[in-house]
Amino acid sequence: xxxxxxxxxxxxxxxxxxxxxxxxxxxxxxxxxxxxxxxxxxxxxxxxxxxxxxxxxxxxxxxxxxxxxxxxxxxxxxxxxxxxxxxxxxxxxxxxxxxxxxxxxxxxx
Amino acid sequence: xxxxxxxxxxxxxxxxxxxxxxxxxxxxxxxxxxxxxxxxxxxxxxxxxxxxxxxxxxxxxxxxxxxxxxxxxxxxxxxxxxxxxxxxxxxxxxxxxxxxxxxxxxxxx
DNA sequence: TGACAGTATGTCAGATATGACATATTATTT
DNA sequence: AAATAATATGTCATATCTGACATACTGTCA
Numbered sequence: 001x002x003x004x005x006x007x008x009x010x011x012x013x014x015x016x017x018x019x020x021x022x023x024x025x026x027x028x029x030x031x032x033x034x035x036x037x038x039x040x041x042x043x044x045x046x047x048x049x050x051x052x053x054x055x056x057x058x059x060x061x062x063x064x065x066x067x068x069x070x071x072x073x074x075x076x077x078x079x080x081x082x083x084x085x086x087x088x089x090x091x092x093x094x095x096x097x098x099x100x101x102x103x104x105x106x107x108x109x
Numbered sequence: 110x111x112x113x114x115x116x117x118x119x120x121x122x123x124x125x126x127x128x129x130x131x132x133x134x135x136x137x138x139x140x141x142x143x144x145x146x147x148x149x150x151x152x153x154x155x156x157x158x159x160x161x162x163x164x165x166x167x168x169x170x171x172x173x174x175x176x177x178x179x180x181x182x183x184x185x186x187x188x189x190x191x192x193x194x195x196x197x198x199x200x201x202x203x204x205x206x207x208x209x210x211x212x213x214x215x216x217x218x
Numbered sequence: 219t220g221a222c223a224g225t226a227t228g229t230c231a232g233a234t235a236t237g238a239c240a241t242a243t244t245a246t247t248t
Numbered sequence: 249a250a251a252t253a254a255t256a257t258g259t260c261a262t263a264t265c266t267g268a269c270a271t272a273c274t275g276t277c278a
Binding site for chain 1: 266
């Protein structure tokens with residue numbers, strides 16, 4: 001991971017282990033974070049497909065506009081549970097969720 | 110969902126919506142819970158493949174034996190985040206995680 | 219330009235998840 | 249059977265996540 005990417009993530013509140021940590025650990029951290037980012041992107045995509053504003057969608061899941069914004073932005077304060085529940089609420093299937101989780105539809109941070 | 114299954118889940122601490130709720134909602138609840146159960150089963154499988162006791166694995170992820178037991182048992186107090194981080198720690202790939210998330214390797218509760 | 223809808227970002231009190239511990243239950247080994 | 253290892257279950261103080269709110273920013277339309 002380059003300096004710029006790391007900066008970007010740290011801005012979102014992610015506390016990453018020291019660069020001296022051995023690589024495997026960092027890889028696991030990254031895999032986890034990338035999954036959340038992927039789910040956030042998907043959330044945005046599906047919400048927009050349904051022509052819902054963040055506020056409208058927030059109402060639907062008993063949350064708030066700001067939290068929806070954070071979900072889509074990959075904020076570190078957002079749990080996997082919330083992301084997945086939200087996607088299900090949008091009618092996304094387990095199969096589609098699986099595609100987001102999977103490495104294959106990757107995109108660099 | 111039948112009465113026995115519901116009882117089983119409620120024993121694990123899951124608070125399910127009233128049966129009068131319309132079906133779609135219940136389906137989403139169930140999809141979410143089934144995902145967690147699937148991840149828990151996978152965790153157990155991979156831990157055993159590596160011949161680790163719950164206590165030994167717990168040490169590796171800075172957790173405790175009791176929490177690992179809860180993860181594997183599908184306890185409601187366990188987050189998706191913890192399940193997924195734990196699976197990654199066991200060396201499970203995103204692709205394999207995706208398979209658990211996916212409906213296809215389903216098993217009734 | 220200003221008004222307005224949508225989104226982003228920061229903060230916080232309350233809600234939920236966490237590791238740790240105690241203790242019970244269930245294999246496994248001798 | 250008794251000792252030992254592994255797993256299950258309950259509780260709790262603390263850590264982390266949450267919705268809500270305030271407020272800032274970004275478009276877009278008149």
